[in-house]
Amino acid sequence: MDSAGMEGAGAARQVVRDAEEYLQRVVAEVMAPHPAECVLCYIARMLDEHGCDETLRWAGRFRELRSPRATALESRMQAAGGFCDCEVFSNGYRLRREHLERDIHTDELREPDRPPTCAGVGRLDSTKPCTVWESRRRRSPGCW
Ligand SMILES: [Zn+2]
């Protein structure tokens, strides 16, 4: 290969590296919580798009990105019965009644296919769920 060819290969490698970095950045942004999105809406959205890997992956990610010092977040999820992200919902929290949909076939209330829009939380580093969620174990409000 002549020197022009070598440079060409080097430039191509640089382009690939740039593309990879760009992709990683895009993926990191796609996986990040929306501004003011609460922890539960974030986990619900990530589960909807990426599924559960049987750990508190999305809860942990939310904490890392939003509230790195809120180290109690995962243990709080576990205390609510959520030992992985999907269990946070099957055991810990559910949508409030007004966010459920009436199933036209069974006439029963059910969760909508897509989670509702997050009602938002006041502070960006808050790890509280927003008002679309309620605890399945009706504890006193404000326990969080
Ligand atoms: Zn799970």
Ligand SMILES: [Zn+2]
């Ligand atoms: Zn929310």
